[in-house]
Amino acid sequence: MQDESKKLKKTISIVSPAYNEAENVSLMAKEILEVIKKLEDKYDFEIIFVDDGSDDETWNNIMELNKNDPRVKGLSFARNFGHQIALTAGLDATTGDAVIYCDSDLQHPPELFKEMIKKWEEGFKVVHTVRTSTDSEPLSKKVMSKAFYRFINMLSDVRIEQDMADFKLLDRTALDKLNSMREHNRFLRGMVPWIGYKPAYVKFIARKRIHGKPWYSFRKNLTFAKTGILSFSVKPLKYIGYLGLFLMSTSVLAICVGLAMSVITKGWYFSPNVTLTLFNTFLIGVVLTSLGIMSLYLSYVYYEVIGRPLYIISDKTP
Ligand code: UDP
Ligand code: MG
Numbered sequence: 287m288q289d290e291s292k293k294l295k296k297t298i299s300i301v302s303p304a305y306n307e308a309e310n311v312s313l314m315a316k317e318i319l320e321v322i323k324k325l326e327d328k329y330d331f332e333i334i335f336v337d338d339g340s341d342d343e344t345w346n347n348i349m350e351l352n353k354n355d356p357r358v359k360g361l362s363f364a365r366n367f368g369h370q371i372a373l374t375a376g377l378d379a380t381t382g383d384a385v386i387y388c389d390s391d392l393q394h395p396p397e398l399f400k401e402m403i404k405k406w407e408e409g410f411k412v413v414h415t416v417r418t419s420t421d422s423e424p425l426s427k428k429v430m431s432k433a434f435y436r437f438i439n440m441l442s443d444v445r446i447e448q449d450m451a452d453f454k455l456l457d458r459t460a461l462d463k464l465n466s467m468r469e470h471n472r473f474l475r476g477m478v479p480w481i482g483y484k485p486a487y488v489k490f491i492a493r494k495r496i497h498g499k500p501w502y503s504f505r506k507n508l509t510f511a512k513t514g515i516l517s518f519s520v521k522p523l524k525y526i527g528y529l530g531l532f533l534m535s536t537s538v539l540a541i542c543v544g545l546a547m548s549v550i551t552k553g554w555y556f557s558p559n560v561t562l563t564l565f566n567t568f569l570i571g572v573v574l575t576s577l578g579i580m581s582l583y584l585s586y587v588y589y590e591v592i593g594r595p596l597y598i599i600s601d602k603t604p
Contacts, residue, residue: 297330298403299382303372304335304390308343309497311335314390315351315358321396325403333358335390336376339366370472370513373452378465386455391495394453401488402455410486411457411600412478417449419491434511441519444479451492454478469592473514480518482598517592520585527578534571537564 300318304311315333322331337345337360348360361375373387384406388394398415405413435448452474456464463481464474479485515522541564547555556564 295328295330296384297332297382298325299380299385300331300333300399301373301376301380301385301387302333302335302390303338303369303376304340304344304348305338305366305369305372306340306342306344307390307498308340308347310391311344312347312351313497314392314396315355317392317396318399319355319358321399325400329403330382331357332380332382334376334379335360336372337362338369338372339363369452370474370510373474374465374472377461380461383458384455385458385461388453389451391498391500393493393495394451395490395493398453398488398490405486405488406455406457408486411460411483412481412485413455413488414447414450414478414485415453415488415490416447417451417492418489423492430507434514438476438511438514438518441515441521442476444476444518446476446479446514446518450475453490457483463595463598467592467594469517469594471513471517473510473517476514476518480594483600520581520588523581523585524578526574526581530571530574530576530578532571533567534575537568537571540564541568 300322302311302314307314315335318333322329325331335348335351335358337348339362345360345362348358348362351358352360359379361379363372363375367375377385377387384403386399386402388396394415402413402415432448435446438446456478460478460481460483464477467477544554544556544561544564554561
C-alpha cells in the first residue's frame with residue numbers, strides 16, 4: 287500500500303552543471319536537500335550534478351554526496367565541454383515529471399524551487415526565472431549583456447529576454463521536445479522560448495558568487511553570443527544580399543544618370559575616376575548579391591542540418 291502511494295508521487299529532477307565548483311557543489315547540495323525536505327511528502331526528487339571536466343575536487347565531492355544520499359547523482363565528463371553541453375547531458379539523464387535546472391555556484395537560490403513547482407502545478411509547462419537585481423555583476427558585463435540581447439532580438443524570430451538565466455523549470459513534455467533538438471551549437475536560452483508553450487515567470491535576486499570564479503570569460507561570452515545569433519537567425523546572411531542589391535542599384539542609377547547627362551552635354555559626363563569607381567561599385571554589388579543568393583541556399587541547408595522538429599503541438603482534443 288505504501289509502495290503504491292509512493293508511485294503516485296511525481297518526481298522532480300534537479301540538474302546543475304559544475305566546472306571547478308568543489309566547494310560550491312557541497313553547499314549547493316546541502317541547500318537543495320534542505321529545500322526539498324519540505325516538499326518530500328508530495329514529490330520524489332533526484333539531483334543530478336554534471337561535472338564538466340573539472341580539475342579540482344568537484345567529482346570527488348559529488349561521489350561523496352551520492353554516498354550520503356543516493357538521490358544525489360553525478361555524471362563526469364572526460365574533459366570540459368562547456369556549460370551548455372553539461373546542462374544538456376544532465377537534462378538527458380533525468381527521469382522526472384519535471385526538471386529544474388540551475389547553476390551550481392549558488393547564484394541561483396534553491397528557495398525558489400517551491401514557487402517554480404507551484405507554477406508547474408498550476409499547469410505551466412515552462413517556468414522562467416527573471417533576475418530582478420544584478421548588483422553583483424560588474425557594470426561592463428551589464429552593458430554588454432544589454433547590447434547583446436537588444437541585438438539578438440533585432441535578428442531573432444523568437445524573443446529572448448535579457449534577465450532570463452539558465453535557471454528554469456520544464457515539464458516533461460517540454461523537456462522531451464528540448465531533448466529532441468540535437469544541434470551541436472547549443473543556446474538553451476533561445477531553444478526553450480523556441481519550443482513555445484505559455485510560460486510562467488518567477489522573480490529572484492541573484493546572489494553573489496562566494497567561492498570560485500566565474501568561468502565565463504570575455505572570450506567565452508563572445509562565443510556564447512555568436513552561437514546565440516547564429517543559431518537563431520539567418521538574417522545576417524540575408525543582409526549581405528541586401529547590401530549587394532543596394533550597391534548594384536545605386537551604381538546602376540548613377541551610371542544611367544551619367545549616360546543621360548553625357549547625351550545632353552554631348553561628351554562623357556563623369557571624370558575617369560568617378561567612372562571607374564561606379565563600375566567598381568557595380569561589380570562589388572554583383573558579387574555581394576550573388577553571395578546573398580548563395581547565403582539564402584545556405585540558410586535552407588542550415589535549417590535542414592540542425593533538424594529541429596517542424597512544429598510543437600501543445601494540446602489535443604481527446
Ligand atoms: N560551467 C560549466 N562548464 C563551463 C563553465 C561553467 O559547467 O565550462 C558551470 C559553472 O560551474 C556554473 C554555471 O556553469 O554552475 C555558470 O557558470 P558561471 O558562474 O561561470 O557563469 P556566470 O554566472 O558568470 O554567467
Ligand atoms: Mg555564476
